[in-house]
């Protein structure tokens with residue numbers, strides 16, 4: 580009986596720890612009014628940026644990575660979002676291919 584209780588408690592703690600870690604590593608960025616909701620962010624490498632199109636126009640995302648690679652991540656309709664994993668340490672730049680003045684700098688540490 581005591582053994583069962585201990586196992587049960589350990590399982591709950593593991594679930595909470597995982598849930599907490601996921602929540603802590605997603606940074607949400609909006610795109611309302613043809614601007615990113617933040618111009619610059621600093622996040623741990625390996626975490627996720629959720630780019631939410633909370634605007635009323637179509638946006639796209641182009642991501643420049645610290646290693647010089649450039650990726651066209653496609654378009655987002657109003658109400659859609661895109662999750663981007665920021666894997667490497669260094670500076671990333673995200674831009675909208677439709678509205679080139681939209682710029683977000685991501686420092687991954």
Ligand SMILES: [Cu+2]
Pocket residue numbers: 613637638639675676677678681
């Ligand atoms: Cu745009």
